[in-house]
Each structure stands twice: as C-alpha cells, then as structure tokens.
Amino acid sequence: MRALEIGHPEEVLEGVLCVAALLAAGANRAPLAGVFLGLAIANKPWAVLAAAPMVIVLPERRLLALSLSALVTISRDGASSWPCSPGRSTRGPAGP
Numbered sequence: 430m431r432a433l434e435i436g437h438p439e440e441v442l443e444g445v446l447c448v449a450a451l452l453a454a455g456a457n458r459a460p461l462a463g464v465f466l467g468l469a470i471a472n473k474p475w476a477v478l479a480a481a482p483m484v485i486v487l488p489e490r491r492l493l494a495l496s497l498s499a500l501v502t503i504s505r506d507g508a509s510s511w512p513c514s515p516g517r518s519t520r521g522p523a524g525p
Contacts, residue, residue: 443472447479450498454483459490460497467501 446469453462462483469476480498484491 439472443469443476446472447476450479450483451486454486454494457488459487459494462487463494463497464501466494467498468505470498470502471505 446465450462450465450469453459453465466476466479466483469479480495483494487494
C-alpha cells in the first residue's frame with residue numbers, strides 16, 4: 430500500500446481492476462471480465478498487459494471480453510474529450 434502513502438491511489442484501483450478481470454475470467458464471466466479490463470485500461474494504459482492472462486484464463490468468448498474492454502476504454506476516454514466535459518475549458522485559447 431505504498432502507493433497510497435505517496436499519493437497514487439489510482440495504482441491501487443488499477444491492481445484491483447486487473448485482479449477482478451482475471452477472477453471474472455476464471456469464473457467464465459467474459460462480459461464482466463471485459464468491463465473490468467476496460468476500466469483498468471482507461472485508468473492506466475499499462476493494464477493492457479492483463480489482457481493476455483485474461484485471454485488465457487477464459488475458456489470461451491474471448492473475443493467478446495476483448496471487444497467489451499475496448500468499448501469501455503474508448504467510451505471512457507472518448508467522454509473525456511468532449512468539448513463541454515468537466516475539466517475542459519469552453520473558451521478559446523488564452524492570451525493574444
């Protein structure tokens with residue numbers, strides 16, 4: 430839990446989401462595994478490394494899990510790039 434001490438709680442979230450994706454894959458719950466992996470990748474891109482173990486663990490519906498993880502990642506990242514999303518200015522560039 431050193432990540433919490435140095436101010437990076439997203440690292441803990443990342444680990445939890447990756448483990449949840451693998452546990453869901455082990456339980457043959459491909460859609461849930463894909464959603465967890467997609468959220469993990471949207472949080473930190475290095476989570477894509479968990480895709481290979483997830484595909485190995487899933488006995489079937491691998492393409493569904495990978496498709497859902499891509500959809501969740503794109504949806505989450507796409508929503509943050511909308512012009513009126515929180516954190517973005519609706520004004521033009523500052524300065525002359």
